[in-house]
Amino acid sequence: MIAAGAVPKIPRGVRLHWDHIRDRWVLLVPEKTIALDQIGHAIISKIDNHADFATLVARLATKYDAPDSQIAPDVSGFIETLAARRILEVL
Secondary structure, three states, X not given: OOOOOOOEEOXXXXXXXXXXXXXXXXXXXXXXXXXXXXXXXXXXXXOOOOOOHHHHHXXXXXXXXXXXXXXXXXXXXXXXXXXXXXXXXXX
């Protein structure tokens, strides 16, 4: 699980983009495109490169009216997976 004070960051060269051809949100990364589902888009859209993990989870919990403890493991897993693929950074 990601530490509460860790800051998820979208690195240079990676950006969130609405793909009109695919009619969905994607992450554009060097030499590839990653299609996002609704949950992935919700998480990525809340990453502002300044807010820590606890703040990110709190924002999502408020938006979706769910307990932080229920959302945190899923958000952490998503971020950790993208960080392992070097698509996100966790500072």
